Amino acid sequence: MSAGKNSFTSWAYANNAYATCAIPPNADPVEGSDYSPGWWPNTAGFRNAHPGGLHLQFVGGATRWISDEIQPETYRALATIQGEETVQLAD
Secondary structure (H helix, E strand, C coil): CCHHHCCCCCCCCHHHCCCECCCCCCCCCCCCCCCCCCCHHHHCECCCCCCCEEEEECCCCCEEEEECCCCHHHHHHCCCCCCCCCCCCCC
C-alpha cells in the first residue's frame, strides 16, 4: 500500500499499516485517476509504483509478483487460510 494514496496509513505506527486483498491490486477508478485518499473503502488495497502489478511477501518469507490482472477469487484466496484454498503461483 502507498501512504500517499491512503490518508489512514502511517508507516511509523504499525497499527496504522494495513491493507486488504478484498480490493484489487493497484485499484484505480475506471476513468484512470486516483481515488480520494480519504475514501477508505477503495484505498485500503495493496499498491505500489510498479506498472502492471505488485510484489507481495507471504508469511513463509517468499515474495511473488502479483499482476494487476489477477482473478479476484485467486487474489482473495492468497490472503486467507480460512477456506483452506490451495493456490499455485508461478515462480
